[in-house]
Amino acid sequence: MKEFASTDTWKQDTEIRQQVQQIYKNNIHVLIERFNQSHGVHTYQRMYGCDWDDQTGASEGFNQYGYDGEDYVTLDVKLLRYMAAVPQGIITMLKWNNDRAQLELLRQYYQHECVHWLKQFLTLRKVDVERRGTPELSLLQKNFSSPVECHITGFYPAAVTITWLKNGQEHYEDVDFGDLLPNMDGTFQKTVTLTVFPDEWKKNQYVCVVEHEGNTIQKILRKDEIKSNNKPTSMRFCV
Numbered sequence: 001m002k003e004f005a006s007t008d009t010w011k012q013d014t015e016i017r018q019q020v021q022q023i024y025k026n027n028i029h030v031l032i033e034r035f036n037q038s039h040g041v042h043t044y045q046r047m048y049g050c051d052w053d054d055q056t057g058a059s060e061g062f063n064q065y066g067y068d069g070e071d072y073v074t075l076d077v078k079l080l081r082y083m084a085a086v087p088q089g090i091i092t093m094l095k096w097n098n099d100r101a102q103l104e105l106l107r108q109y110y111q112h113e114c115v116h117w118l119k120q121f122l123t124l125r126k127v128d129v130e131r132r133g134t135p136e137l138s139l140l141q142k143n144f145s146s147p148v149e150c151h152i153t154g155f156y157p158a159a160v161t162i163t164w165l166k167n168g169q170e171h172y173e174d175v176d177f178g179d180l181l182p183n184m185d186g187t188f189q190k191t192v193t194l195t196v197f198p199d200e201w202k203k204n205q206y207v208c209v210v211e212h213e214g215n216t217i218q219k220i221l222r223k224d225e226i227k228s229n230n231k232p233t234s235m236r237f238c239v
Contacts, residue, residue: 031067034088042068049115054122061110065089077110109151125186126156137210137217141228142190144198145178148221150208161211162192167204194221 004010014043028044045066053060063075071085073092083092096102120137135155141148150162164171171194178191194206206221219225 009229031088034091035067047238050110050113050118052118059113059115063106075106077106128186134209134215135212135217137208137219139208139219139221139226141226143228147189147193147195148201149193150219151189152210152211152217153183154187155212156187158188159186159212160190162190164192164211165195165207165209171206188222193236212235
C-alpha cells in the first residue's frame, strides 16, 4: 500500500473520489425530494466491481446503487442497461440509459480495467503471503481422552489436502473434516480430527499428511508431537 500510495494513480484516484463525494452529496438531496422525505438521516450507496475466475478466465461485473439500505438502480453489465428497482429510480434509469458514451466507458472498464486491477491485487497478495513463510502444522488435543486434531494454518491459496494415514494406508474411519476458515492476514486454516484411543495409536502408527502447492508436510502422532491443554495443577488450600 505504501508503494502504491506514492504513484500517480493514487493521486488521480484521490482527485476522482473527491469529485464523486460532491456528486453524491448532491444526489442524496435529490433522492430525499423524490422519496418525499423532509428530515432524518439517509444513506446513498454504490457497490461496484468484478468477479474473475482464474480457472476459466471468465469475468463478470456488477454495479449497484442503493438508498436507505434498499436497491435503487442496478446496471445489467451484459446488456449494458440500467434497471430501476423502485418507481423513484425510473427517472435516473432513463437518464443514465440515454448516456451512451458513459455506458461505453463502463463496458471498457468491466471488460479490461477492473479485471486488470483484480489480477494486480491478487498478485500482490500472493507475494505478501509467500513472504510469511511455510504453513504451520500442529497436532492438538484438549486432554488425554479427546480426539486429536491435525491443524494447519497460514497457507495460501485455499486448496489443500489433509489425510490421516494408519500404518502407511489412508485412514478415514472416525475422521472428521473441518471447514476451511480464513485468517485475518488473508491466509487460511483447516482442521481434520481423528478420534482414536491412546492405546490404539500406541499400537499403530498414525501420520497426518498435508499437501499444498506441491509441498508435503507431515507429523507422526506421538506424545511429544501433541500440543495439549493438559497442565499440572497445584493444590491450594485457603484458610
